[in-house]
Amino acid sequence: MEKIAIIEKSFDKDIAKVVSKEELEQIKIKYLGRKGEIARLSKTFGSLSISQKKDFGRKLNELKKHIEADVSTKERSLKGAVSKTEAIDITAPGSEFPEGHLHPVTQFLEKATSVFQTMGFEIYESPEVEKAFYNFDAINVPKDHPARDSWDTFYVDDNRTLDDDDKLLLRTHTSNAQVRAMADRKPPVRVIVPGKCFRNEATDASHETTFYQLEGFVIDEGISVSDLIGALTHFAKKMFGNDVKTRFRPHYYPFTEPSIDMDISCFFCKGKGCSFCKKSGWIEVMPCGMIHPNVLKNMNVDSDKYSGFAFGFGIDRLTMLYYGIEDMRLIHSGDLRFINQF
Structure with a gap:
């Protein structure tokens, strides 16, 4: 409670000194950013006892409302005020136009692709408007799979005269690139495919209809699960720090066999358990696995001679983890007040 009182007193002093919009913006970032x-x-809420949490939460909420109200009042007063320096001086030099900077998703994506490039991966681009064959059939997703339903996938309207395999859709993942990339390549290959994807689902704090994904795969002689674990653990440590731990759990995906989910130790609580990791100490970050023989066959790759692993993850979600963003909708809002914090 004492900390709340100290911050309230500090804010009251700071807001009283504000005389410009720039100073007010700094106050907003300092207290509400x-x-x-x-x-x-x-x-600090999670470390309190049950008896302390109720009063602490109420006091903190009151402080937040107090700060927001005073900031709003100050914004209105500054908007109506006319500075003495606002008179036009035609001899004065022009104002410098503010420079923009990279979006947090772009920043994370560039860092991720850079890590994979140091590991020998090449970047490949695939179409966003795709045939159903490459998006589903080529990677061993059967025709009766629920992901192919219009409730989950955006299909192009003018599909009535096309066969099922040729029907056009907005790709639901960057896995559509696997067979396409291998059309003009022969093993050994290391490929990553970053790009935009689309899914027909409700928008909330952790889901968007449009999002970014990074797919990757390796094909060569003698590739095993240990190669997958080594490569993805190296990526995790480069992105989230050498102290991060990884965990690999069995799962099911139609395009890999065996299929695996990769977790990393929660970097907020250092694996001890917190609200962010749901008290488990682990955060699920990436599906992966050994490429299914049927997918290798569709690539015209001899599965008796070659093997490979594949992985994919949502760039938006890992960006949220990396920067501590709580609502995915902020990422796509275009709000400079949010973007300028990164």
């Missing part, structure tokens, strides 16, 4: 005082206090 992603790494601001309110966010910092919120992170």
Whole structure:
């Protein structure tokens, strides 16, 4: 409670000194920003006893409302005020146009692709408007799979005269590139495919109809699960720090056999368990596995001679983990107040 009182007193002093919109913006970031005082206090909530949490939560909420109200009042007063320096001086030099910077998704994607490039992967691009064959059949997704239903996939309207395999859709994952990439390549190959994907689902704090994904695969003689584990563990440590631990669990995906889910130790609580990792100490980050023989066959690759592994992950979701963003809708909002924090 004492910390809340100290921050409230500090805010009252700061807001009283504000005389410009620029100063007010700095106050908003300091107290209400992603790494601001309110966010910092919120992170201490989990360490309190049950009896302390109720009063602490109420006081913190009151402080947040107080700050938001005073900031709003100050915004209105600054909007109506006319500075003495606003008179036009035609001899004065022009104002410098503010420079933009890279979106957090772009920043994370560039770092991720850079890590894979140091491991010998090449970048491949595949079409966003795709045939059903490459999006589903080529990677061993059967025709009766629920993912192929219009409730989950955006199909192009003018498909009535086309066969099922030729029907056009907005790709639901970057896995559509696997067979396409191998049309003009022979093993050994290491390929990553970053790009935009689309799914017909409700939008909420963790889901969007449009999102970014990075697919990758390796094909060569003698490739095994240990190669997959080594490569993805190296990627995780390069992205999230050398202290991060990895865990691989069995799962099922139609395009890999065996199929695996990769987890990383929660970097917020260091694996001890918190609300972010649902007290488990682990965060699920990536499906992966050994490429299914049927998929290798569709690539015209001899599965008796060659083997490979594949993986894929949502760029938006890992960006949220990396920067501590709580709502995916902010990523696609285009709101400069959010983007300028990165």
